[in-house]
Amino acid sequence: MAHPAETRDKVRRAYVFDRLSLELAAVKVGVSYGTASRWKAAASEQGDDWDKAQAAQLMAGGAIEDIGRQMLAGLVIQYQSSMEELTKDSKLNPTIKVQLLASLADAFNKTISASKRLLPETSELATAMEVMQNLATFVRQRYPQHANAFTEILEPFGEELGKTYG
Template sequence: MAHGQDTRDRLRRLYVLERISLEIAALQCAISQSTASRWKREALDKGDDWDKLRAAHLLAGDGIEAVARAALAGFMTQYQATMDALNANPDIPPEKKVQILASLADSFNKTVAASKRVLPETSQLATAMEVVQKLAGFIRERYPKHAQAFVEVLEPFGEELARVYG
């Protein structure tokens, strides 16, 4: 199905100016994710870098704090998607789930550490997540038989941490 320039322009506007993820923007424009990705790639090939424009718009409009919050929010979206995938796939061995969770917690800590200088309120959340990461490693190394129970408890506990620490 051929889409007009209006659809391309709307996709670009949603992604760049309204900061909607490419996946959601594609849904709103009634196009496939692959089409949206292709259009974005084609625009880049022509010198229209949507990601740079998105970042510049964010900086110009809301400042560096908003950029840090957006990065943290983007990571949290990926974090939740990974948690959903882990919970939806019962075939992943508990030891592997704990390994993935530890890696995810490490990535979270790195993302938070990068934003801490700009967003001091993330410091408490970073500390809480570091404790969770250390606990995941401890369970993986010393109590692998409890890995499944840890995975079951971790998601609701993560939601509680997010509620308490923001």
């Protein structure tokens, strides 16, 4: 099915300016990930690199503190997206899944550690994020039937945490 150019532009804006993962940008606009991926690749071939545009937009935000906050916001979005994918993929080898979860936790810890040096308020945010991470693990292990509802609530609550601590 052909989509109008404005739909492609909405995906690009969600990816570049809202810093959503391509998967989340596609869902937000209502197109398949494959379609969004093809649009991104085609744009890159024509000289419109969405990743570079996203990085430029991030850097244009201002001071190092702003970049640190955006880095943390990006981590939260990517963390959530990755957790959703790992939770949904029932065919993934358990050993691989554990390795991916360990890698995700390591990236989370390193980003939080680096951001503490940039942002004094990050210590409070790091604590809040750790609590959220522990809650996500708790829900996934003890109440897997509620994982979808929890995921639905997690993104807007993450924004609230950002307002409160960031």
